[in-house]
Amino acid sequence: MLIISYLLLSLALFLFCFFKRWHLFCCLSYSVFLVCFLAIIPLPGEDKVKYTAPTQVVFRFDEHRFIQLTGYGCQGRMYYVDDQKQIYYELARHSAKVLTEPFAHMPEDYIFIPSTDYSDIDFSQDGGRSFTSIQLPTTDLTGHYRPDYNTVENIVVMNNQFFLKDKNRGIYRSPKPIGSGFAILSPAHEEYLAGLIQYAGYRWTDQPQTMPIMPANYPGWQRWQCAPNLKQSITVYNRYAPLIKLQTQLRHLLGVTDEVRHEKETN
Secondary structure (H helix, E strand, O other), X not given: OHHHHHHHHHHHHHHHHHHHOXXXXXXXXXXXXXXXXXXXXXXXXXXXXXXXXXXEEEEEOOOOEEEEEEOOOOEEEEEEEEOOOOEEEEEEEEEEEOOOOOEEXXXXXXXXXXXXXXXOEEEEOOOOOOOXXXXXXXXXXXXXXXXXXXXXXXXXXXXXXXXXXXXXXXXXEOOOOOOXXXXXXXXXXXXXXXXXXXXXXXXXXXXXXXXXXXXXXXXXXXXXXXXXXXXXXXXXXXXXXXXXXXXXXXHHHOXXXXXXXXXXXXX
């Protein structure tokens, strides 16, 4: 092999010059030896593929507004995103899960995002720039009760109002989006709180008997979507790539055409 001949010849010349104390030729021959050695040594030569927590859109309001989840098994860190207005709001740092019940939400300034156990609802009045947490009331005339994924049949948000249909308590709703004060009440709660002035007046009129129907031009999804087995790969580029490129150039300079078989890099 030609490169081996170069290597042995430069080594022999280096040793000869070393014993003769020819310092200049010693340095030159040693440099040639290093060049030949670099041209022949196998280097780790493959990029590595690693996997990280996947990021996916789990619900879409329209083309620009969506809910994003980063984590394994449809559980993890959750964000509300409006890429047109450059809004990126963290709803949960960890352990957030996707809703399994039917869910339709018009792209409006009022945003309602329930937790999966319906213990609270993330609520925004400014298009997602800020959120507060709303707790569903758990006491009415019949006792203690809270909806869960077994009893919730459907959720609709339109005209800046939240509607949730529960098998046992009927339709929960938020008030019309005017005035101050906020709550999400079922018919039983409204009856229980009927004497309080903040739950009276125009904001609480027109109690629905059926769930609102989304308009035909609704641009969003009807359910949350998530791929539990999704994996997100990232390529870790070979850190020896510049040396491999230099090695190829040296071999070409030395007139060596056969390739070096590089080793796989281990973790």
